[in-house]
Amino acid sequence: MHSIMIICPDNSLLKESEKWLSRYGFQVNMGNSLEQIEKYYELSEFDLLLIDQEIINDLSGGATELPNTPRRIVLDAKPSLSTGTHSMSLGTAYYLPLPTDPETLLKHVVNTLEHREVSEQISTQTPTLFANTDTTEEALPLGTPGSAIIGQCPPMLDLFIDIKKIAATDATTLIRGESGTGKELVAKAIHNASLRKHNQIVSINCAAIPENLIESELFGHEKGAFTGATTAHDGLIKTADKGTLFLDEIGELPLEAQARLLRVLQEGEVRRVGATEYKKVSIRLIAATHRDLFDMVRQGLFREDLYYRLYVMELLLPPLRERGDDISMIAKVILEKTCQKHGKPAYHYNRTFDKAIRSHHWPGNVRELENAIERAVILSPIDKIEAANLKLADQQKHTSTANSTFEQNTLQLQGTTLDDYLKHFVLTHQHKMTETQLAHSLGISRKSLWERRQKLLIPKKVTE
Incomplete structure (x- = not known):
């Protein structure tokens, strides 16, 4: 956990940063003068200082160099080019105006900490060790705009805490949530935070593989095991050895394949289709579904013993419509990325556009949101993103018409x-x-x- 010291006057806008930095997992301390802080703390023990320029201005003798400090970011309520240039020349990592929005400040905090860590690795580690340095996306705290999963609502913050706890173990995990809520992203987050992160995660959508091929794809097959099996084939479970296996839509797995999977979980071994011998494998299984597996067990459609093998840890993903301000945050990031994808200038995320997005029910969740924003980017004029081009009303009308047609056909x-x-x-x-x-x-x-x-x-x- 990174430790940050915030030094600012009591009336400083920088004080507001303490709460949300703490929510992102940083250990934050505060003080309103350098003299007070040096009395109780050793500044060199902190990974980063966030300092209001007013504190530096008040130092006796006009000194602006802070002794024995880690890297620092200076924020100024009255920014000027001369002050910024001088601050940077004295070793400040970034000089930012006050107020600065949380997303911008967080990005600079993460960049500063990463730069410090890489510098320390280069000076203290052998070259073979820093080849595995995490990417920027992996290093960003979960929930931030630059990370794989974005969100600050209470259910998502609780989810991030659970992800960290689960990642520290090899426990089998079941992820439940509606389609499009990001179940695969959660699986990857668990893998990337685990001890298996240097090995691969193999993701399989059980509903996307033809039923007559799914056992071969998962468990492999011997040459001649069935028509068309001209060579032996290692299945995807073997490919995931020493890593993580993510089975999306596990409720679509046929009963025969469920029995084979149970053997993998119980005994840690896999047998190819058509083979007589088992081979040892070490996998961490993460499964996901939008279906009620327990109800499927009652109907005889899902093995009860496999269900209890899967149900060690459970993560429940909230639908997008229940995530409050997260919707706007996610939409802004998607809009920026979509503009880059289609070579369009960055659109201003306006209030009308946000209102249209916030008023929609989003049955398709984040996946539907991505598609709607892409439509809007493609169809809107170059100077303004238009809410009408989300085509949400037309989509609802289409759904209503489709439901009406189905009801009419049924009533016949x-x-x-x-x-x-x-x-x-x-x-x-x-x-x-x-x-x-x-x-x-x-x-x-x-x-x-x-x-x-x-x-x-x-x-x-x-x-x-």
């Missing part, structure tokens, strides 16, 4: 249940649609469609 089958409608739809359309197309049309996964076929005894189409 008067006196029937949804299961009856699904059976009727599949039998009517399966001769001209693939399983993937059928599932997509019904708004369910291929796995769910297969399960419904078994439950409702819906025969598959006859192939010649």
